[in-house]
Amino acid sequence: MAVERTLGIIKPDAVEKNNIGGILAMTEGDGFVIKAMKMVRLSVPQAEGFYAVHKERPFFGELIEFMTRGPVVVMALEADGAVKKWRDLMGATNPAEAPEGTIRKSFGTNIGENATHGSDSLDNARIEVNYFFPGFEVGI
Numbered sequence: 001m002a003v004e005r006t007l008g009i010i011k012p013d014a015v016e017k018n019n020i021g022g023i024l025a026m027t028e029g030d031g032f033v034i035k036a037m038k039m040v041r042l043s044v045p046q047a048e049g050f051y052a053v054h055k056e057r058p059f060f061g062e063l064i065e066f067m068t069r070g071p072v073v074v075m076a077l078e079a080d081g082a083v084k085k086w087r088d089l090m091g092a093t094n095p096a097e098a099p100e101g102t103i104r105k106s107f108g109t110n111i112g113e114n115a116t117h118g119s120d121s122l123d124n125a126r127i128e129v130n131y132f133f134p135g136f137e138v139g140i
């Protein structure tokens with residue numbers, strides 16, 4: 001399988017609950033290499049730009065309010081087949097439907113406040129990693 005990079009975000013709910021360390025342990029424990037990482041507080045325009053594909057969805061306003069209410073941890077993650085592998089480790093969007101052993105099952109609260117984000121395709125992973133990390137910030 002090809003080595004890929006994907007964008008992971010530890011969302012405000014997980015940061016508020018002191019779950020950064022637990023999520024990073026699961027991430028590294030599953031074989032991901034963290035190539036870049038930073039804690040940032042997203043501005044409303046930054047969050048709206050990042051989630052632009054969802055702007056017609058009924059929950060868009062709630063999503064932006066949630067993602068900007070406190071700091072997040074943004075990571076460029078590398079592994080064989082990283083895009084699917086990270087989505088598998090996160091589990092379903094709704095933590096109640098996520099399997100045991102997944103991040104969202106362990107740390108998510110509800111369908112909106114679900115602890116982590118992950119890119120949904122390799123093309124979007126490239127766009128999303130670039131959105132947060134200029135090339136020189138991603139370790140080689």
Ligand code: GDP
Binds near residue numbers: 059112113
């Ligand atoms: P993901 O790819 O699993 O993150 O799910 P989606 O792309 O469908 O949705 C993006 C994000 O929007 C989710 O991770 C949630 O944080 C949020 N979201 C999705 N569905 C809902 C919903 O019904 N209500 C609210 N408040 N937020 C939602």
